[in-house]
Amino acid sequence: MSNDVQIFIQQVIIGLxxxxxxxxxxxxxxxxxxxIELINFAxxxxxxxxxxxxxxxxxxxxxxxxxxxxxxxxxxxxxxxxTMLLTGGLNMLIDRVAYxxxxxxxxxxxxxxxxxxxxxxxxxxxxxxxxxxINYPQYFxxxxxxxxxxxxxxxxxFSSKDIFLFAVTIPLVIGLTLFIDRTRMGKAxxxxxxxxxxxxxxGINVNRVIAITFFIGGALAGAAGTVWGLYLNxxxxxxxxxxxxxxxxxxxxxxxxxxxxxxxxxxxxxxxxAISDGYISSGWTRVVIFGTLILLLVFRPSxxxxxxxxxxxx
Amino acid sequence: xxxxxxxxxxxxxxVRIVIALFVIVFAPIIIKQxxxxxxxxxxxxxxxxxxxxxxxxxxxxxxxxxxxLDLGYAAFFAIGAYTFGLLTWPTHEIGTPFxxxxxxxxxVAAVFGILIGTPTLRLRGDYLAIVTLAFGEIIPTAVxxxxxxxxxxxxxxxxxxxxxxxxxxxxxxxxxxxxxxFEQIFHLEPGTLRVxxxxxxxxxxxxxxxxxxxxxxxxxxxxxxxxxxxxIREDETAADFMGVDxxxxxxxxxxxxxxxxxxxxxxxxxxxxxxxxxxxxFQVSIFLLIIVVLSGMGNVLGVLIGGLxxxxxxxxxxxxxxxxxxxxxxxxxxxxxxxxIGLLLIMVFRxxxxxxxxxxxxxxxxxxxKREPEQLSAEADAGIKMKGAG
Numbered sequence: 001m002s003n004d005v006q007i008f009i010q011q012v013i014i015g016l017x018x019x020x021x022x023x024x025x026x027x028x029x030x031x032x033x034x035x036i037e038l039i040n041f042a043x044x045x046x047x048x049x050x051x052x053x054x055x056x057x058x059x060x061x062x063x064x065x066x067x068x069x070x071x072x073x074x075x076x077x078x079x080x081x082x083t084m085l086l087t088g089g090l091n092m093l094i095d096r097v098a099y100x101x102x103x104x105x106x107x108x109x110x111x112x113x114x115x116x117x118x119x120x121x122x123x124x125x126x127x128x129x130x131x132x133x134i135n136y137p138q139y140f141x142x143x144x145x146x147x148x149x150x151x152x153x154x155x156x157x158f159s160s161k162d163i164f165l166f167a168v169t170i171p172l173v174i175g176l177t178l179f180i181d182r183t184r185m186g187k188a189x190x191x192x193x194x195x196x197x198x199x200x201x202x203g204i205n206v207n208r209v210i211a212i213t214f215f216i217g218g219a220l221a222g223a224a225g226t227v228w229g230l231y232l233n234x235x236x237x238x239x240x241x242x243x244x245x246x247x248x249x250x251x252x253x254x255x256x257x258x259x260x261x262x263x264x265x266x267x268x269x270x271x272x273x274a275i276s277d278g279y280i281s282s283g284w285t286r287v288v289i290f291g292t293l294i295l296l297l298v299f300r301p302s303x304x305x306x307x308x309x310x311x312x313x314x
Numbered sequence: 315x316x317x318x319x320x321x322x323x324x325x326x327x328x329v330r331i332v333i334a335l336f337v338i339v340f341a342p343i344i345i346k347q348x349x350x351x352x353x354x355x356x357x358x359x360x361x362x363x364x365x366x367x368x369x370x371x372x373x374x375x376x377x378x379x380x381x382x383l384d385l386g387y388a389a390f391f392a393i394g395a396y397t398f399g400l401l402t403w404p405t406h407e408i409g410t411p412f413x414x415x416x417x418x419x420x421x422v423a424a425v426f427g428i429l430i431g432t433p434t435l436r437l438r439g440d441y442l443a444i445v446t447l448a449f450g451e452i453i454p455t456a457v458x459x460x461x462x463x464x465x466x467x468x469x470x471x472x473x474x475x476x477x478x479x480x481x482x483x484x485x486x487x488x489x490x491x492x493x494x495x496f497e498q499i500f501h502l503e504p505g506t507l508r509v510x511x512x513x514x515x516x517x518x519x520x521x522x523x524x525x526x527x528x529x530x531x532x533x534x535x536x537x538x539x540x541x542x543x544x545x546i547r548e549d550e551t552a553a554d555f556m557g558v559d560x561x562x563x564x565x566x567x568x569x570x571x572x573x574x575x576x577x578x579x580x581x582x583x584x585x586x587x588x589x590x591x592x593x594x595x596f597q598v599s600i601f602l603l604i605i606v607v608l609s610g611m612g613n614v615l616g617v618l619i620g621g622l623x624x625x626x627x628x629x630x631x632x633x634x635x636x637x638x639x640x641x642x643x644x645x646x647x648x649x650x651x652x653x654x655i656g657l658l659l660i661m662v663f664r665x666x667x668x669x670x671x672x673x674x675x676x677x678x679x680x681x682x683x684k685r686e687p688e689q690l691s692a693e694a695d696a697g698i699k700m701k702g703a704g
Contacts, residue, residue, distance in 0.1 A: 112383075
């Protein structure tokens with residue numbers, strides 16, 4: 001293969017992996033927006049929290065690097081589980097304190113509290129873990145599959161970590177879609193997304209449904225943060241802001257409120273980011289992504305797959 | 315608070331103006347005395363606070379009057395400051411005089427306000443907020459990257475490797491206002507005013523700008539345009555039916571708000587003598603929004619007082635008084651915890667802000683918490699019963 005093709009394939013791999021963790025974050029945005037029409041500004045910061053909590057947990061159990069044997073089979077899933085429970089629980093708590101009192105307020109009021117919440121969380125992370133770049137040790141064993149395992153003559157890097165990333169994100173995304181499509185709670189969530197008042201009249205406990213939505217969104221963001229840490233091995237207290245905006249762009253791209261759309265949008269944004277990083281310049285990537293967001297909202301606010309929300313145009 | 319405000323408004327206008335002038339002129343003298351005891355650079359902080367007040371008054375037009383949530387207002391501030399930078403940075407050899415650049419920059423900022431407003435103002439409130447936020451992220455990033463601009467159109471090369479903004483190193487030094495004529499008229503020795511160095515000099519420049527902006531904002535508030543803004547804010551559909559053109563009215567709010575921040579950007583850039591992309595981050599937009607929301611949206615005098623209090627709380631209390639008292643804690647990091655919690659508490663418990671708009675003037679409808687239907691029907695029942703009893 002020529003070098004150009006190899007470079008292109010490498011960018012596609014990077015784009016897909018970026019899309020993988022963005023999808024987990026975008027799902028939280030789209031679910032919350034689908035039900036209470038709130039752009040949960042603090043959502044990206046739960047992703048950062050997942051990063052920090054899993055890091056602290058790994059350090060607390062004094063995990064070997066790389067993880068091996070029972071560590072890989074038992075401790076790694078446990079860390080994921082605890083992190084997801086904690087970030088999900090915190091997201092539920094945030095909803096209870098900051099958004100539920102404003103449920104009947106016009107929609108800009110909770111948006112402002114969400115911005116306030118985001119700043120509080122970011123400042124607390126900076127105090128907790130310091131404002132600099134944080135090193136997340138290489139816990140996950142890294143093997144270059146194409147060159148070392150398969151003995152191919154290529155410089156494309158496709159490692160065990162890439163497989164791990166998809167092994168975490170794909171089951172979670174499929175699990176969530178099944179949960180929403182097949183379970184009673186999923187049905188209640190869809191009902192609330194269509195018409196909250198009617199759902200309440202049908203005997204659905206709307207506040208409980210919203211709390212569970214926040215829990216699931218937070219847990220997925222926590223998983224994304226852990227994946228990011230294990231995959232990229234570095235992070236910062238502000239990482240949630242940037243990733244959150246990208247994931248929100250992805251959710252809008254796919255049609256906000258639309259779960260499958262959010263996943264599709266995340267992969268599109270991941271590719272856009274990788275192509276821009278690789279072929280334009282990483283300095284301009286923010287401009288490219290936010291420019292996409294603006295153009296998208298202006299020309300097609302209902303996204304690619306169409307949103308479940310009727311976008312009012314008055 | 316209310317009684318002071320009432321007795322103030324009962325004073326004759328001339329007396330009020332004289333008192334205000336008196337305060338403005340003697341404030342630096344008193345502050346100089348305080349500075350002898352403390353070591354805060356208090357006058358510099360007050361200058362900074364007044365610039366934030368001007369910015370907040372501009373944002374108040376957009377958010378408070380017209381009810382459009384703008385999360386990227388710092389972008390217009392950056393555009394004002396950087397246009398001034400382009401016009402006066404010595405390397406560019408343009409050397410525009412300060413007082414011409416001032417109006418050019420305000421106009422450029424207003425044009426950008428219209429440019430970003432035209433396609434986006436049809437969007438619903440929270441989508442507009444995100445678009446403005448994205449715009450606020452794009453501008454500093456673009457500025458950081460424009461240290462090597464090459465523009466080619468077909469065979470013609472317009473710019474080749476042109477260092478427009480000097481990237482993250484920023485533009486240093488920048489132009490200062492020229493008051494040579496003032497010294498000549500009054501036969502002062504050149505350099506008496508210590509233009510651009512002395513905080514007292516900047517104090518008077520900034521106060522002049524603040525008074526101008528305050529005057530414009532007050533006049534706008536009850537003008538035909540101001541009433542149109544409020545009508546749009548309360549109910550866009552109804553306002554449209556009453557003959558208010560929503561797009562034109564909103565665009566004017568965006569353009570006027572942007573021009574205020576363009577003015578502030580020029581004075582800010584010239585006072586600092588240096589600008590960097592990092593000065594115009596998202597945090598600045600949120601800080602200004604906090605001033606407007608905490609002070610009571612749509613209230614011009616509230617924003618003036620609230621802006622002074624909050625900026626001084628930030629610049630003096632958090633940055634200079636607290637750190638020596640708590641040497642072990644990094645107060646600067648706690649700064650956003652204070653502001654974030656402040657924003658949260660205000661939105662949950664006192665959405666009308668600290669200085670709500672007085673009686674007879676309605677606060678923005680998007681802050682009204684709708685009453686529960688049960689409560690409304692209970693009131694209706696009570697009304698019927700009272701009628702029955704009567």
